[in-house]
Amino acid sequence: MKNLKWWLTGLVTAIVATGAIVGVMIFLLFSSVLNGGKDCDSSDNPSLEVSTGVSGSYTDKNSAEYKNGKAIFEFLTKEMGFSGAGAAGAIGNAIGESGLKLHNPNPGGGVNGLFQWSGWSNTINGSRITSEGSIKAGDESTLTLENELKLVKYELTHGYSKVKHLVGKATDVQTATKNWFLYYEGMVGNEDQFGNLRETGAQWAYKEFGGSAITANDNILNNSIETTDASQRAQNDADYAQCGNGNDIEVSGEWCWPFASVPKEGPKLVGEQNYGKSDSRTNGYHDGVDFGDALYSGDVRAIHSGKIVKIMKPNDSGLGFYLIWEITDDGYGIAYQEFASDMSDISVKEGDIVNAGDKLGVSRKGDIGINDTHLHLGITKEKNLQKALSKVFVDDGTWLDPVQVIKKGMDNSADK
Structure with a gap:
């Protein structure tokens, strides 16, 4: 039931034909319509997937977006020990999520920032953006590059440490991009929303910032502080809380989960x-x-x-x-x-x-x-x-x- 991607194809054509300004207006209107009046949990990563090629302000070396991409690359490779492929994969997702903009809010989803973290203007999708402590909900002055990189580091060394190793050691850009999408963006089971912009953006970053010359630094990756912070894990789970109807109907007979591996208490869905x-x-x-x-x-x-x-x-x-x-x-x-x-x-x-x-x-x-x-x-x-x-x-x-x-x-x- 994922016919939205066909709808988006038509929307892309209209956006290109009428110019970038109209395109942004359409996107913001579209986002607000989809989110209006609902109170159940959903993805905290609404994508800006409006192109299938390498384009946009992030390719201009004088733009703030380009500088943000370069900063992410250097932070992940030098401070976190990521391979060039892994860092490029993260940048590709940031391009898909925010266009590498520090401030790019989605009012309906309550998300903002390079990776569209939840909890900016509302907590309908959780409150990841304030978890490290430097960014304050709704306070644009705290939404700086330094603070957003602090948040990335905090998450990669706490509840999202799996991503650090899985993506950080990647040797293939495509694999790194998809695994960041799955496990940092929380899109397991929604792979059809991956689109093309993330992968083309990652390939661009890999070439632009010399990713092929950088291998993972195991000493940095393995020595980074890691914790199974219970409160953070609880917050991660809360970010993907379930809701919906079904409690007000009568059911009878024997029921079971569609996979034997699902525990009695139910599946883990995000x-x-x-x-x-x-x-x-x-x-x-x-x-x-x-x-x-x-x-x-x-x-x-x-x-x-x-x-x-x-x-x-x-x-x-x-x-x-x-x-x-x-x-x-x-x-x-x-x-x-x-x-x-x-x-x-x-x-x-x-x-x-x-x-x-x-x-x-x-x-x-x-x-x-x-x-x-x-x-x-x-x-x-x-x-x-x-x-x-x-x-x-x-x-x-x-x-x-x-x-x-x-x-x-x-x-x-x-x-x-």
Whole structure:
């Protein structure tokens, strides 16, 4: 259900034709519309992905943006011990997020800064921007290059230390860029939002700042202060809190998670994987949840007993992916979609009766945790598939929060 990227393609053409000033106005208007009136968590990284080539003020050596990019590169390679590839990957993401601008707020998402940290004008997506202490929410005078680099260092040596090693030791620019996107930007399960600007920007930085001549400095990387700061980890989790509906409906029968590796208490979902408010989708709404293959892959299981009524292929009714549609005896429609690369990944056929836990197919993990075939799971009380699909971007109660529905079903079964 990720048709927004096709919408953006048309928007890009309009922006280029009418000039950069109009483009900025459109983007700001677009952001405010998507975020208006919603109160559920979503990605804290709304991207400025409006180009597919190396362009913009950051390529001008006299611009503030160019100087910011160079400062990030030198900070990561010299102070943090990053390889040239790793530093370039981080810069590519900053280009995609903010255009390398220190102050580039998104009022709806409450984010700001080089990497669009949450907590600037509101805490709807958490409060990462104030976690180090130097930057004060809403105080532009504290949003300096020095303070933003302090924040990057604080996060890389605290709750995001995984990123420091994974990206810092990278020898491939593409891998570094995607891993920063996944684990620093928190976009696991939303790989389709990666776009082109991050990677082209990273390749530009790699060449511009001589990245090929710089290897990771293990002494600096390994000696950097690291901690499993409990309060920081708790804040990281809070930044991606779930919300949505599903508690006000009756559920019956046996339920289970779509992957055996999901613990009883539920999956770890971050940012735009969650149901509800979405900064990237049409009308700011996500009709289900995404199980990113970086955490969840392998056999996809039926979450409830029912009948496989329809299996849709790419281009059926305008879809761009495979979809399994299950109808249950107690009135649910369940959509398992986007996990299959082709029909060989699907183990059932139309007309099959399945029980909770039965294998429906397999989701294959990508080589570096990047794969367009993550599982999107949707649950609705609308049994007519076409009617349900017509409401995928409409927050009117047609689609329910799958996490809440499954949890309630599992709790009810345990009580019996």
